Amino acid sequence: MRGTRTFAFTAAATAFLWLAAPAGAQAPSAGAYAQRYAALCVACHGANGRSEMPGTPVLAGQHSFYAISQLFLFREGRRANEAMTAVAKTMKDDDLRGFSDFIATLPPVPVPAPATPPDAARMTRGQALAQEHKCVFCHGADFSGGQQVPRIAQQREDYLQLTLREFKSGKRVGYTMAMAEAVGRIPNEDLDTLAYYLARFPGRK
Numbered sequence: 001m002r003g004t005r006t007f008a009f010t011a012a013a014t015a016f017l018w019l020a021a022p023a024g025a026q027a028p029s030a031g032a033y034a035q036r037y038a039a040l041c042v043a044c045h046g047a048n049g050r051s052e053m054p055g056t057p058v059l060a061g062q063h064s065f066y067a068i069s070q071l072f073l074f075r076e077g078r079r080a081n082e083a084m085t086a087v088a089k090t091m092k093d094d095d096l097r098g099f100s101d102f103i104a105t106l107p108p109v110p111v112p113a114p115a116t117p118p119d120a121a122r123m124t125r126g127q128a129l130a131q132e133h134k135c136v137f138c139h140g141a142d143f144s145g146g147q148q149v150p151r152i153a154q155q156r157e158d159y160l161q162l163t164l165r166e167f168k169s170g171k172r173v174g175y176t177m178a179m180a181e182a183v184g185r186i187p188n189e190d191l192d193t194l195a196y197y198l199a200r201f202p203g204r205k
């Protein structure tokens with residue numbers, strides 16, 4: 001049993017490396033996936049990728065490599081979420097790539113200015129925590145990420161809170177151990193401050 005499962009995982013990981021390779025001549029057409037996104041994904045993730053739905057991540061400005069790794073994890077049942085598991089489980093390899101390449105065409109959408117200005121002390125504390133815990137090392141000084149590292153600037157606060165706690169508890173399994181190690185010892189209160197800060201991170205003009 002154990003051997004079988006190890007083999008299955010290795011085969012899946014190999015398939016993933018192949019998937020993540022640059023699109024070849026037979027890459028699925030971008031237009032087809034724009035239409036499929038409009039039909040299947042917009043209700044939750046929004047037409048421009050800026051989700052208005054609680055707990056649902058913004059996809060605008062996300063990188064193709066990151067998106068494909070997550071769709072792969074959902075499809076293989078390694079990242080668990082009822083809605084996304086249902087969406088991803090019937091995807092073929094071409095679909096993983098087609099949707100991810102389409103997501104990467106959605107430009108970042110800045111959050112509208114809030115009615116009340118952010119709490120300055122909390123923003124300063126969030127900034128210090130992001131330095132102290134080296135979030136900036138991997139996600140970049142402007143938190144725009146790149147390749148397999150996601151953009152986290154101006155992500156929804158509720159989703160950031162949830163997902164950071166899930167990395168810490170082990171409920172969310174990453175493609176690598178990077179995040180489990182990064183947040184493992186951070187108290188929940190500080191994770192929430194990081195979520196507050198990142199969601200309000202002032203975008204580049």
Ligand code: HEC
Nearest residue numbers: 037040041044055056057067070071080081083084087099
């Ligand atoms: C019923 C609502 C719903 C629908 C429909 C849906 N999603 Fe999602 N999606 C979610 C939720 C909720 C999450 C966050 C899951 C979690 O917390 O682990 C998510 C996560 C994702 C992620 C990971 C983003 C990240 O930042 O980690 C990607 C990529 C994604 N969805 C793509 C899609 C695509 C492509 C479609 C259409 C084919 C789609 N989703 C349809 C609700 C939905």
Ligand code: HEC
Nearest residue numbers: 133134135138148149150152163174175176178179182194
């Ligand atoms: C060693 C590199 C590294 C460090 C340090 C790091 N991250 Fe990450 N982070 C990643 C990678 C890689 C992912 C993609 C997760 C996966 O592997 O599936 C990620 C994912 C995330 C996500 C999920 C985004 C989404 O859309 O679902 C959040 C939020 C996040 N990181 C926040 C942070 C914060 C806050 C810190 C600092 C406390 C931090 N990261 C430190 C590499 C890093």
